Amino acid sequence: MRIYEELFIIKPDAPDEEADQFVEQLRNQLTTAGGTVDKVDKWGKRRLAYRVDKYHEGTYVLLQFSAGPEAVKELERRLRVSDMVIKFLTVRIDQTLKRLEKRKKDREKRAARRPAPA
Numbered sequence: 001m002r003i004y005e006e007l008f009i010i011k012p013d014a015p016d017e018e019a020d021q022f023v024e025q026l027r028n029q030l031t032t033a034g035g036t037v038d039k040v041d042k043w044g045k046r047r048l049a050y051r052v053d054k055y056h057e058g059t060y061v062l063l064q065f066s067a068g069p070e071a072v073k074e075l076e077r078r079l080r081v082s083d084m085v086i087k088f089l090t091v092r093i094d095q096t097l098k099r100l101e102k103r104k105k106d107r108e109k110r111a112a113r114r115p116a117p118a
Contacts, residue, residue, distance in 0.1 A: 001068055002066065006090050012045055026063065030067055036066050036067075072090060
Protein backbone atom coordinates (compact mmCIF):
# COMPACT_ATOMS: atom_id res chain seq x y z
CA MET A 1 0.00 0.00 0.00
CA ARG A 2 1.12 3.51 -0.75
CA ILE A 3 0.66 6.73 1.18
CA TYR A 4 -1.50 9.45 -0.38
CA GLU A 5 -2.78 12.91 0.42
CA GLU A 6 -6.16 14.01 -0.86
CA LEU A 7 -7.03 17.69 -0.70
CA PHE A 8 -10.54 18.61 -1.70
CA ILE A 9 -12.68 21.74 -1.51
CA ILE A 10 -16.31 21.53 -0.46
CA LYS A 11 -18.84 24.17 -1.55
CA PRO A 12 -19.12 26.96 1.03
CA ASP A 13 -22.92 26.78 1.18
CA ALA A 14 -22.88 23.10 2.22
CA PRO A 15 -23.99 22.64 5.87
CA ASP A 16 -21.26 21.53 8.27
CA GLU A 17 -23.18 18.38 9.22
CA GLU A 18 -23.41 17.28 5.58
CA ALA A 19 -19.72 18.03 5.01
CA ASP A 20 -18.77 15.98 8.08
CA GLN A 21 -21.01 13.15 6.91
CA PHE A 22 -19.40 13.24 3.46
CA VAL A 23 -15.89 13.08 4.95
CA GLU A 24 -16.98 10.16 7.14
CA GLN A 25 -18.37 8.33 4.08
CA LEU A 26 -15.04 8.76 2.29
CA ARG A 27 -13.21 7.51 5.37
CA ASN A 28 -15.46 4.43 5.58
CA GLN A 29 -15.03 3.74 1.86
CA LEU A 30 -11.25 3.76 2.25
CA THR A 31 -11.26 1.45 5.27
CA THR A 32 -13.64 -1.05 3.64
CA ALA A 33 -11.34 -1.12 0.60
CA GLY A 34 -8.48 -2.24 2.86
CA GLY A 35 -6.85 1.15 3.41
CA THR A 36 -6.18 3.12 6.56
CA VAL A 37 -6.91 6.80 7.15
CA ASP A 38 -4.00 8.34 9.05
CA LYS A 39 -5.18 11.93 9.33
CA VAL A 40 -8.25 14.05 8.58
CA ASP A 41 -7.49 17.77 8.74
CA LYS A 42 -10.31 20.26 8.20
CA TRP A 43 -8.86 23.65 7.33
CA GLY A 44 -12.20 25.42 7.37
CA LYS A 45 -13.56 28.03 5.00
CA ARG A 46 -10.92 29.84 2.95
CA ARG A 47 -10.87 32.18 0.00
CA LEU A 48 -10.00 30.56 -3.34
CA ALA A 49 -7.16 31.94 -5.47
CA TYR A 50 -9.54 32.18 -8.42
CA ARG A 51 -13.25 31.68 -9.00
CA VAL A 52 -14.33 28.06 -9.45
CA ASP A 53 -17.93 27.30 -10.51
CA LYS A 54 -19.13 30.74 -9.34
CA TYR A 55 -17.55 30.24 -5.88
CA HIS A 56 -14.97 32.55 -4.34
CA GLU A 57 -14.42 30.48 -1.19
CA GLY A 58 -14.69 26.89 -0.06
CA THR A 59 -14.13 24.52 2.86
CA TYR A 60 -10.78 22.76 2.57
CA VAL A 61 -10.31 19.18 3.81
CA LEU A 62 -7.04 17.21 3.77
CA LEU A 63 -7.00 13.40 4.04
CA GLN A 64 -3.79 11.45 4.54
CA PHE A 65 -4.24 7.73 3.98
CA SER A 66 -2.62 4.47 2.91
CA ALA A 67 -4.42 2.47 0.24
CA GLY A 68 -4.07 0.51 -2.95
CA PRO A 69 -4.59 1.99 -6.41
CA GLU A 70 -8.14 0.64 -6.79
CA ALA A 71 -9.25 2.37 -3.58
CA VAL A 72 -7.76 5.64 -4.81
CA LYS A 73 -9.58 5.34 -8.14
CA GLU A 74 -12.88 4.78 -6.35
CA LEU A 75 -12.24 7.73 -4.02
CA GLU A 76 -11.49 10.01 -6.98
CA ARG A 77 -14.62 8.79 -8.76
CA ARG A 78 -16.74 9.63 -5.73
CA LEU A 79 -15.20 13.07 -5.47
CA ARG A 80 -15.72 13.70 -9.18
CA VAL A 81 -19.44 12.83 -9.15
CA SER A 82 -20.21 14.51 -5.82
CA ASP A 83 -22.22 17.73 -5.92
CA MET A 84 -20.50 18.99 -2.77
CA VAL A 85 -16.92 18.99 -4.08
CA ILE A 86 -15.63 21.91 -6.16
CA LYS A 87 -12.09 20.63 -6.76
CA PHE A 88 -9.79 17.86 -5.53
CA LEU A 89 -6.16 16.82 -5.82
CA THR A 90 -4.57 13.44 -5.06
CA VAL A 91 -0.83 13.25 -4.39
CA ARG A 92 1.23 10.15 -3.69
CA ILE A 93 3.57 11.13 -0.87
CA ASP A 94 5.42 7.93 0.02
CA GLN A 95 8.27 8.82 -2.35
CA THR A 96 8.28 12.39 -1.09
CA LEU A 97 8.57 11.20 2.51
CA LYS A 98 11.51 8.96 1.60
CA ARG A 99 13.20 11.86 -0.19
CA LEU A 100 12.70 14.16 2.81
CA GLU A 101 14.08 11.55 5.23
CA LYS A 102 17.16 11.12 3.03
CA ARG A 103 17.73 14.89 2.94
CA LYS A 104 17.42 15.06 6.71
CA LYS A 105 19.99 12.27 7.17
CA ASP A 106 22.35 13.96 4.71
CA ARG A 107 22.08 17.26 6.62
CA GLU A 108 22.78 15.50 9.90
CA LYS A 109 25.86 13.82 8.42
CA ARG A 110 27.16 17.15 7.08
CA ALA A 111 26.49 18.84 10.41
CA ALA A 112 28.40 16.09 12.24
CA ARG A 113 31.43 16.51 9.93
CA ARG A 114 31.60 20.29 10.38
CA PRO A 115 33.97 21.54 13.04
CA ALA A 116 32.36 23.07 16.08
CA PRO A 117 32.35 26.89 16.16
CA ALA A 118 35.04 28.43 18.33
